[in-house]
Amino acid sequence: MATVRIQPEAEADLIARVCGGEHEAFYELVRPHERGIYMAALSILNNDADAEEVVQEAILKAFKAIGKFRGEAKFSTWIIQITINEARMKLRKDRRHLYESIDELRKGEDEGDYIPKDFADWREIPSEALESSRLRQALKQGLASLDPKYRQVLVLRDIQHLSIADTAKLMGITEATVKTRLLRARLMMRDTLAPGFDGAWRKGREYEKIRPF
Amino acid sequence: MILSPGEYCELAKKPIVEIDCLEVWRQISNYVDNEVDPELRAAMASHFKDCAHCSAVLDGTRNVVKLVGDGKSFDLPAGASRRFYGKLDAHLAICRPKKLKS
Numbered sequence: 449m450a451t452v453r454i455q456p457e458a459e460a461d462l463i464a465r466v467c468g469g470e471h472e473a474f475y476e477l478v479r480p481h482e483r484g485i486y487m488a489a490l491s492i493l494n495n496d497a498d499a500e501e502v503v504q505e506a507i508l509k510a511f512k513a514i515g516k517f518r519g520e521a522k523f524s525t526w527i528i529q530i531t532i533n534e535a536r537m538k539l540r541k542d543r544r545h546l547y548e549s550i551d552e553l554r555k556g557e558d559e560g561d562y563i564p565k566d567f568a569d570w571r572e573i574p575s576e577a578l579e580s581s582r583l584r585q586a587l588k589q590g591l592a593s594l595d596p597k598y599r600q601v602l603v604l605r606d607i608q609h610l611s612i613a614d615t616a617k618l619m620g621i622t623e624a625t626v627k628t629r630l631l632r633a634r635l636m637m638r639d640t641l642a643p644g645f646d647g648a649w650r651k652g653r654e655y656e657k658i659r660p661f
Numbered sequence: 662m663i664l665s666p667g668e669y670c671e672l673a674k675k676p677i678v679e680i681d682c683l684e685v686w687r688q689i690s691n692y693v694d695n696e697v698d699p700e701l702r703a704a705m706a707s708h709f710k711d712c713a714h715c716s717a718v719l720d721g722t723r724n725v726v727k728l729v730g731d732g733k734s735f736d737l738p739a740g741a742s743r744r745f746y747g748k749l750d751a752h753l754a755i756c757r758p759k760k761l762k763s
Binding site for chain 2: 471474475478479482483485486487496500503504505507508511512561562563564584587588591602606607609627630631634635637638641642
């Protein structure tokens with residue numbers, strides 16, 4: 449479903465109405481950001497059910513805190529920050545940090561160069577390819593196979609289209625680290641999805657190859 | 662990155678610095694985002710003309726950005742949009758003043 453963006457002025461009006469007691473306006477305020485909030489949660493938790501639970505909690509917390517929203521940041525960035533905080537709390541609570549260190553999320557510059565694994569010619573994107581649920585499934589699996597710190601930055605930059613600066617602020621890392629992780633995330637996704645030497649894309653076959661990283 | 666006429670003339674006078682594939686791969690994400698300086702951009706563009714491998718990596722990287730950035734790529738689970746407001750609905754139901762019976 450296409451997301452209809454609200455203009456900043458209309459958004460400010462909705463926020464004022466919510467603060468004035470018109471609670472129903474909050475639903476209208478959040479609706480355009482549902483996918484972004486969900487993807488932010490999923491990027492950390494890598495689990496649909498957990499991500500949904502966190503989104504529910506984040507929306508409730510955002511509603512309760514709406515009086516504190518001053519408009520220095522965009523509403524979308526603000527509610528995504530709430531969601532990221534909730535997702536990290538859930539990781540800690542579920543003790544999943546024993547297996548995937550939350551400190552990994554705050555590591556500095558990643559060491560070593562990423563060497564692409566695949567050099568097949570992938571010049572054309574079949575434009576109707578995204579109609580295929582198999583390709584969408586492949587994208588989802590490719591994203592899930594990434595290390596959390598690369599998945600998060602790919603979600604915020606390339607799916608949410610946040611700026612480098614906003615991404616850095618939300619993740620609590622430097623802009624340089626955002627760029628480094630984004631590079632690795634993109635190259636890893638590319639290797640996961642690349643058609644391989646059999647050239648499935650060029651031969652017009654339906655996408656069928658998934659090579660989890 | 663758009664160059665002013667003066668910047669373009671200065672750049673055109675300079676010999677294009679050759680860079681190796683490793684350096685190209687390090688910068689390829691910034692190149693896709695137009696976040697490299699004009700000299701590096703020219704060096705990379707020249708490299709892509711002659712290196713099929715790096716050209717393939719560039720095309721693939723651009724395709725990844727295009728695919729993941731498309732709004733159709735990642736669907737919400739069925740019915741999720743409705744469920745997202747479950748806790749808020751419950752909270753508002755408790756907070757709403759109950760109507761008095763007449």
